Amino acid sequence: MPLRGSKLRAASRKSWTHRRGAASRRVGHDSSGTTFALSSHLKAAFGAAWNRGVGEKSISSATIPNPLPANTVIWPATFQSASGGGGVATKIKATAGAIGYVDSATRLANSLQAAVLQNKSLAYTAISTTTISNAFVGATDQDTNARRIKLVVTDPTSATAYPIVTASYLLFYDKYANASIATGIKGFINWALGVPPVPAPADVTTNPNSIAIARGYAPLPDTIKNQARTLVNTYVDTTFNPAP
Secondary structure (H helix, E strand, O other): OOEEEEEEEOOOOOOOEEOOEEOOOOEEEOEOHHHHHHHHHHHHHHHHHOOOOOOOEEEEEOOOOOOOOOOEEEEEOOOEEEOHHHHHHHHHHHOOOOOEOOOHHHHHHOOOOOOOEEOOOOOEEOOOHHHHHHHOOOOOOOOOOOOOOOOOOOOOOOOOOOOOOEEEEOOOOOEOOOHHHHHHHHHHHHHHOOOOOOOOOOOOOOOHHHHHHHOOOEOOOHHHHHHHHHHHHHHOEOOOOOOO
16 A cells, blocks of 8 residues: 555654663553554564564553464553543643653644654664654565555664654555546645655645654655555556556
């Protein structure tokens, strides 16, 4: 699936734990891609020591079940939860000493502080457009289906990378009965993922990279932008399974 807009999402200011220690409190939420990104990073960074599961779903329990439920993270029973990023942000702000995880756009919208985390190179990095982008340097599509793009960066190696990031996605149909919808989708993707972006970067009102950055995201690598545009222009059409 083509990636959403021109953004990479920092799956956040997360962490109740970082590579060398644990914080005292975390506020988590129930089910989301952000939970999947965080738990995937913890598993990649800590290996067998992270035994609470990987997935989009969240439950709290005093014990860790064996076997672990599929696609589920088991948080300690003392952890608090809220529904959706906005709910998590609200609970973080209302709970003294709370540490939680939300996506970068939600963090900015709620004026939450962001954790400085230690990455795989043992360097401490603050969240920024640059450190998010650095995490995706060299990232390639890992999906063998020509109609999809999948970026997996669970524990980036760059010394200047923020360690917990993920991509955002849009899903489109192959076939649209209304040709104007297919044309509109292609036009949007060709604008949002333009290389170089059009119009000029100085125009922060309509430049896709500037819009993404202002909302807490980072532009995709040019190679992925080009691949996503090609995918959409090839497969989003008014006929099913159009020939490449």
